[in-house]
Amino acid sequence: MNEFELIERYFALPAKALYTPAVLTGIGDDCAVLQPAPDAQLLVSSDMLLEGRHFFAGTDAYRLGHKALATNLSDLAACGAAPLGFTLSLALPQVDEAWLEPFSQGMLALAAHSECPLVGGDTTRGPLTIHITVFGQIPQGQALLRNGAQVGHDIYVSGSIGEARAGLHLLQAQWSCANTPLRTHLIRRLEAPTPRLSLGKHLRGVASSAMDLSDGLCGDLGHLLKASKVGARVDGAALLQTAPRLWQSSELSSWCESKKIAFAMAGGDDYELLFTAHPSFRSYLTELGQELGMGITRIGEVLAEQGLHVLDSQGAAVALNGASFDHFAAD
Numbered sequence: 001m002n003e004f005e006l007i008e009r010y011f012a013l014p015a016k017a018l019y020t021p022a023v024l025t026g027i028g029d030d031c032a033v034l035q036p037a038p039d040a041q042l043l044v045s046s047d048m049l050l051e052g053r054h055f056f057a058g059t060d061a062y063r064l065g066h067k068a069l070a071t072n073l074s075d076l077a078a079c080g081a082a083p084l085g086f087t088l089s090l091a092l093p094q095v096d097e098a099w100l101e102p103f104s105q106g107m108l109a110l111a112a113h114s115e116c117p118l119v120g121g122d123t124t125r126g127p128l129t130i131h132i133t134v135f136g137q138i139p140q141g142q143a144l145l146r147n148g149a150q151v152g153h154d155i156y157v158s159g160s161i162g163e164a165r166a167g168l169h170l171l172q173a174q175w176s177c178a179n180t181p182l183r184t185h186l187i188r189r190l191e192a193p194t195p196r197l198s199l200g201k202h203l204r205g206v207a208s209s210a211m212d213l214s215d216g217l218c219g220d221l222g223h224l225l226k227a228s229k230v231g232a233r234v235d236g237a238a239l240l241q242t243a244p245r246l247w248q249s250s251e252l253s254s255w256c257e258s259k260k261i262a263f264a265m266a267g268g269d270d271y272e273l274l275f276t277a278h279p280s281f282r283s284y285l286t287e288l289g290q291e292l293g294m295g296i297t298r299i300g301e302v303l304a305e306q307g308l309h310v311l312d313s314q315g316a317a318v319a320l321n322g323a324s325f326d327h328f329a330a331d
């Protein structure tokens with residue numbers, strides 16, 4: 001199979017079935033031509049996944065296809081945007097049809113579900129690298145950004161924080177988990193995150209600032225606070241309540257509270273939304289969580305004084321010993 005047969009079979013043909021009316025020209029020309037809605041603004045975000053750095057060699061190809069698109073859609077969700085389409089640039093060591101078939105299926109199943117068609121890309125031989133750029137749209141001026149957090153606003157996260165990091169530690173054999181359903185759940189949280197697109201749309205006009213959690217709450221919240229020129233207090237006990245299955249597991253229930261909080265604060269790969277909102281939205285957000293069937297947890301408050309203070313249930317400061325994920329941390 002040559003390069004163009006590969007593109008046709010695994011990407012161009014199945015992608016065509018997913019084109020929306022916004023795709024005026026899709027795969028096969030020099031550029032894709034997309035038509036955003038009148039009065040919409042265009043949003044663009046790009047993320048890559050590299051074998052050995054973002055995923056282990058031998059990771060299930062269907063899940064990898066899903067995750068590569070999910071991490072990108074998560075950025076659109078964080079801005080409250082609706083997907084328009086995406087491009088896929090792929091480096092493959094060789095043509096492996098037993099890998100390409102599920103990879104393409106996992107990616108395009110999420111593309112169909114999210115109404116985000118594949119509209120172009122590039123394919124080359126090289127170390128396994130998956131690079132996606134997503135395009136989204138939003139009505140003028142409504143994009144949720146990192147710089148709008150206001151003093152006195154509440155801080156929220158969606159979903160369960162720390163589970164993906166626990167999944168990573170399981171795969172790295174840093175701890176074991178005898179509870180098979182929990183083990184399966186944690187690894188799925190690492191390998192197959194759900195982009196929170198509908199939550200993001202519902203946060204338009206509600207959230208004062210938002211971002212998605214990829215590197216870990218500690219560092220990511222730090223970016224949001226810096227952009228907004230504010231500080232924050234995080235209630236560690238509220239953060240732990242987002243992942244009760246994890247903390248009640250027999251292996252981790254003996255950890256002290258501050259160790260659990262520090263683990264969750266440094267947990268990368270969450271792909272949940274972090275956002276701030278005026279306290280008048282509390283009941284709306286409780287109902288929204290029920291409507292969308294996901295946790296939306298208030299974990300703290302924005303403060304005028306800069307800096308991030310994470311407290312345990314006794315009000316004592318939790319030492320965060322550094323870390324969120326940083327690709328160049330050791331350099």
Ligand SMILES: Nc1ncnc2c1ncn2[C@@H]1O[C@H](COP(=O)(O)OP(=O)(O)O)[C@@H](O)[C@H]1O
Nearest residue numbers: 044045046047071075078211212213214215220
């Ligand atoms: N090589 C690069 N050239 C230009 N901009 C970059 C580059 N790498 C990252 N960025 C930008 O820096 C910002 C932070 O990047 P990153 O932490 O990867 O964001 P995210 O977590 O949303 O993917 C983003 O606005 C991103 O677009």
Ligand SMILES: Cc1ncc(C[n+]2csc(CCOP(=O)(O)OP(=O)(O)O)c2C)c(N)n1
Nearest residue numbers: 047052053054055056168214215268269325
């Ligand atoms: C094999 C493997 N090692 C380590 C990790 C943990 N990890 C790798 S990258 C990353 C952070 C997110 O990746 P990044 O490229 O920084 O995404 P972005 O912030 O740009 O969205 C984490 C937590 C992993 N998922 N898999």
Ligand SMILES: [Mg+2]
Nearest residue numbers: 046047048214
């Ligand atoms: Mg990035």
